[in-house]
Structure formats: structure tokens, C-alpha cells
Amino acid sequence: MIHYLIVDDEPIAHRIIENYCENLPHLEKKGNCYNAFEAMQFLNENEVDLLFLDINMPKLSGFDFLKTIANPPKIIVTTAYKEFALEGYELNISDYLLKPFSFERFVKSINKTIFPAKEKDTSLVVAKPEIESVASSFFLKGDKKHSQVHFKDLLFIEAYGHYTKVYLKNEIIVSHEKISSFEKLLPESHFIRTHKSFIVAKNEIKHIEGNRIIIQNHKIPIGQTYKGNVNKLFLVN
Known part of the structure; x- marks a missing residue:
């Protein structure tokens, strides 16, 4: 049995890794830590075989x-920042997973880490992160259950007090996750932050008028700070 620890400041990242690991019977969770100091204390008192580690x-x-x-x-690094890959491999990490990563890519990383194949001498080769395979969905807790949310069904996300509303094509899920967690999770190629309280799916934008984005019958504001993000959508500004 391989005992693992997750160290990440975003709760949603813990749940994604846990859901993936539940499908692999040789993995057993030892604990969850949400910052480096918690992890230090945990490792002083416990032994683990594998560490899923966030950078930021x-x-x-x-x-x-x-x-x-x-x-x-x-060590398997799980991060949204591909620019730190070289530093990670210099620290002898086993793999570098770029968020969001697919289950297939996750399994490949586990196999590489736990059951390393015999390889030729690669002392002169710099390993690079594999980023071609990314997730198409994630699990989100809301209304006392975990729902699988597919990116293709997501319209937009709204920060709502201490909650976040996730607007899908057929339903709305109210979550305790912070909107910053979703911003890290969602691929920039398909989603854009338009306001301190809103992230929208680019493909679902019907049109943009003034300082508002129209998605179906929803009118979403464009914040002054985020106008630059929206302007990048235009061929001619």
C-alpha cells in the first residue's frame, strides 16, 4: 500500500486528487495539509510514501x-504554473502535473513514480512537463453531494458572499469554494475572469455591449481591472 499526503492551499485541488486516487486501490490517503507549515508538522509525526505538492x-x-x-x-508536483518545471526536476521531483490534469495523465504519473521503468542514461536531458493531456471536468461539492462538472456545460461562475454560484447549462450549484480556486482550476484557453466576482466561458459569450457580457439571458459586468482581459478577445481593439 502506498500512503500519500496532499499539500495544497486550495480545497478543490484536494478533492480532485482524492477522487482520482479512489480509483487506484494501491493508494491510501494519510492526510491533508493546506500550507507548508502544516505539512512540516505532519511529516514530523507521520511517514508517507508519496507527496502531492502545490508550489504557490x-x-x-x-x-x-x-x-x-x-x-x-x-514528490509529484501539482501546479498551474509550468514555468517552474526545471526547478522542480532539479529538486529531484518524480513528476510535474500541470493543472488541470486528466485522470489518464494522473495514472501515468503514479506509474512513473511508484513503478519507474528502467531507462537509459538521461543525465544530459532536461525533463519537461507533459501538458498535452488536460482534464475536461472536475468534481464540485454542493448540496451535500459531489457533482461532476464538465467544462463544456459551464456558463459562468459568480462569487456570492461566502459562497460561489456555478452556473451550468441545466442547473446552478452553490459551493463554498472561493472564486480564486476556480480561476486556478479552469483552463485560460476556455475561461476568462471579467470581474472580481465573475469568471465566464469564452465559448458561451453571446455578445459584449459596453461594460456587460451577455450569456443566454444573463448580463455579466466587466470590471475596470479586467477590461484588458476582455479586450484580448477582440481581433481589433
Whole structure:
């Protein structure tokens, strides 16, 4: 049995990894940590075989945390930032998963990490992150259940007080996730932040008029800070 620990400041990232791991019987969760200091304390008291590690965390980054571990377990980095891949491999990580990643890519990473194949000498080759395979959905907790949300069904997301409303083509899911969590999760090629309280699906935009985006019968504001994002959608500004 392979015991793993998730270290990520975004709860939704924990659930995605947990859902993937539930399909692999040789993996068993040992714990969840939401910052590097929690992880330090956890590893001082527990042993794990595998660590899923985010890079961009408050107070202490994932890589700075990794440098403090004397005998680290196997490390799979899970991040939205592809530019840190080289630094990760210099720290002897096993793999670098770029969010959002598919289940197929996740399984490939597990196999590579836990059951490494014998390879030729690659001391002169710099490993690069594999980013060709990305997820097409994610699981979201709302109304006491976990629903699978497909990107193709997502219209837009609205921050709503302490909650977030996820507008789908056929329903609305109210979640406790922060809108910043969704911004990290959703691929920039298909979604755009238009306001501090809104993220919209580019393909669902019917038209843009003034400072509003129209999606079906919804009118979504364009914030002054995010006008530059919206302008990138136009061939001629």
C-alpha cells in the first residue's frame, strides 16, 4: 500500500486528487495539509510514501518547503504554473502535473513514480512537463453531494458572499469554494475572469455591449481591472 499526503492551499485541488486516487486501490490517503507549515508538522509525526505538492502557497512556497525536508518521500508536483518545471526536476521531483490534469495523465504519473521503468542514461536531458493531456471536468461539492462538472456545460461562475454560484447549462450549484480556486482550476484557453466576482466561458459569450457580457439571458459586468482581459478577445481593439 502506498500512503500519500496532499499539500495544497486550495480545497478543490484536494478533492480532485482524492477522487482520482479512489480509483487506484494501491493508494491510501494519510492526510491533508493546506500550507507548508502544516505539512512540516505532519511529516514530523507521520511517514508517507508519496507527496502531492502545490508550489504557490502562502507564507512558504512548495519548493522552499521541499528544501527543508531531509529525506523527502516521492514528490509529484501539482501546479498551474509550468514555468517552474526545471526547478522542480532539479529538486529531484518524480513528476510535474500541470493543472488541470486528466485522470489518464494522473495514472501515468503514479506509474512513473511508484513503478519507474528502467531507462537509459538521461543525465544530459532536461525533463519537461507533459501538458498535452488536460482534464475536461472536475468534481464540485454542493448540496451535500459531489457533482461532476464538465467544462463544456459551464456558463459562468459568480462569487456570492461566502459562497460561489456555478452556473451550468441545466442547473446552478452553490459551493463554498472561493472564486480564486476556480480561476486556478479552469483552463485560460476556455475561461476568462471579467470581474472580481465573475469568471465566464469564452465559448458561451453571446455578445459584449459596453461594460456587460451577455450569456443566454444573463448580463455579466466587466470590471475596470479586467477590461484588458476582455479586450484580448477582440481581433481589433
